[in-house]
Amino acid sequence: MQAVEKAIKEKARALLADGTVDRVLGWEKGEYCYDNTPAVFTAENLGNLVYNSFCGANLSKYLIAESKKEGRVLALLKPCDTYSFNQLVKEHRIDREKVYVLGIPCHGIADVEKLNVKGVKGIERIAEDGGTLTAQTLYGEKTCEINDVLLERCMACKGPEHMAADDVIEDTAPVELRKHDRFGMVEKLEQMTPDERFEFWRSELSKCIRCNACRNVCPACSCLKCVFDNDASGVAAKANVDTFEENMFHIIRAFHVAGRCTDCGECSRVCPQGIPLHLLNRKFIQDINKNYGEYQAGADDSSAWPLVDYTQEDVEPGAIEGGKN
Amino acid sequence: MPELNEQKSSSEFKPLIVAFCCNWCSYAGADLAGTSRLNYPANVKIIRVPCSCRVNPMFILRAFQRGADGVIINGCHPGDCHYSTGNYYARRRMALLFSMLEYLGIEKGRTRVEWVSAAEGQRFAQVMNEFAETIHNLGENKRLEDLRCKR
Numbered sequence: 001m002q003a004v005e006k007a008i009k010e011k012a013r014a015l016l017a018d019g020t021v022d023r024v025l026g027w028e029k030g031e032y033c034y035d036n037t038p039a040v041f042t043a044e045n046l047g048n049l050v051y052n053s054f055c056g057a058n059l060s061k062y063l064i065a066e067s068k069k070e071g072r073v074l075a076l077l078k079p080c081d082t083y084s085f086n087q088l089v090k091e092h093r094i095d096r097e098k099v100y101v102l103g104i105p106c107h108g109i110a111d112v113e114k115l116n117v118k119g120v121k122g123i124e125r126i127a128e129d130g131g132t133l134t135a136q137t138l139y140g141e142k143t144c145e146i147n148d149v150l151l152e153r154c155m156a157c158k159g160p161e162h163m164a165a166d167d168v169i170e171d172t173a174p175v176e177l178r179k180h181d182r183f184g185m186v187e188k189l190e191q192m193t194p195d196e197r198f199e200f201w202r203s204e205l206s207k208c209i210r211c212n213a214c215r216n217v218c219p220a221c222s223c224l225k226c227v228f229d230n231d232a233s234g235v236a237a238k239a240n241v242d243t244f245e246e247n248m249f250h251i252i253r254a255f256h257v258a259g260r261c262t263d264c265g266e267c268s269r270v271c272p273q274g275i276p277l278h279l280l281n282r283k284f285i286q287d288i289n290k291n292y293g294e295y296q297a298g299a300d301d302s303s304a305w306p307l308v309d310y311t312q313e314d315v316e317p318g319a320i321e322g323g324k325n
Numbered sequence: 326m327p328e329l330n331e332q333k334s335s336s337e338f339k340p341l342i343v344a345f346c347c348n349w350c351s352y353a354g355a356d357l358a359g360t361s362r363l364n365y366p367a368n369v370k371i372i373r374v375p376c377s378c379r380v381n382p383m384f385i386l387r388a389f390q391r392g393a394d395g396v397i398i399n400g401c402h403p404g405d406c407h408y409s410t411g412n413y414y415a416r417r418r419m420a421l422l423f424s425m426l427e428y429l430g431i432e433k434g435r436t437r438v439e440w441v442s443a444a445e446g447q448r449f450a451q452v453m454n455e456f457a458e459t460i461h462n463l464g465e466n467k468r469l470e471d472l473r474c475k476r
Binding site: 189190194195196197198199200201202227234239242244245247248251252254255258280283284287288291292306307308309310311312314315316317318319320321322323325 | 382383386389390403404410413414416417418419420421422423424425426427428429430431432433436437438468469470471472473
């Protein structure tokens, strides 16, 4: 990734110099070396740009605000980020003319939670070499294969192709696509009894602190005024004896992005409580694929998504199995 | 002990059912059921909506929050929508929402969609009787209740 970072900086410098773009949207080092944060760069501070296996943030959503400003912005998009980008262009949320998309290669994003579980804690510095992460920790040097600590979304990688790009940085050492049963967990849940499912979701959703991080990070959640910002929506009370708020928040959040969710997995990545939110999104995706035809949101920037479309032969409500009874 | 028996019968579970009825077909169907003097349970509360696709998933959850035990949405038959296509969209939305509720462990059958035309008063009463029976068998809504809204 060192070589890619260098290539990105060279390309960005060239584009800034010839006036094609005015700003660069990328990542800079956060508080720790593993929480790289989205940032906007100009020629002066471009040196701070980083790109490594901890640049998980999907920059597409930031383009909504960036493309409203003067001038053109260079956006660094990983292959899976381009799906969200396309979906936002489709919804007229991003001004395509004001964005120069530079497709960058990605070899998978590491999940720091999984590193911690593997005993790599107190990380001070991390170096990458091919697929191996070498971490300098408070407790000495530790190494780890990146394939063992990938984010859930990277295990169901959509592939190395960019769905939208004005230019692409070549991947000199492509990695093999991971084979992962994307809907495996959804199917496992469906096989449970309703009581078991209810218990499973209770144990997961009861962790929710309603920090709204999943909503704020989601590229599909781009409403200027969100239903949950309404004081009367009744989801901000965080009543600890009550389960309704959590259920309502998560059902509605998932429903509002149904059909538009590209399964980018940002919601699960940012959840401070580790709730597997992608399992809700994937349930909708699976239902849509099975009943309304295979659909990948963001694979193009023009087709109608399943919930703004219909056929006369659609299945009746109640006919779709939400799980065993 | 007569008093105890009396108490028991008064606390017998009477499901509260919210029925969203589209203005153009089902509401008129309910009207016809009424003018035809057909019997259907009095604890079905009808809410008139301009079209079945006006029903936001939030309305359904809200109904459960405020104490409903079952929610039924009635619309025009597919193809007969006053606005041409509204019920087709409603059909997709509700199909996905109901599946999600089931996935979260909410009992199947607490929510339902039926297509009832303005001429189907008989069918309206029949659907409501059936649905009330289903909800009665399912019992009280426990999994989507809001304790703060309990009286």
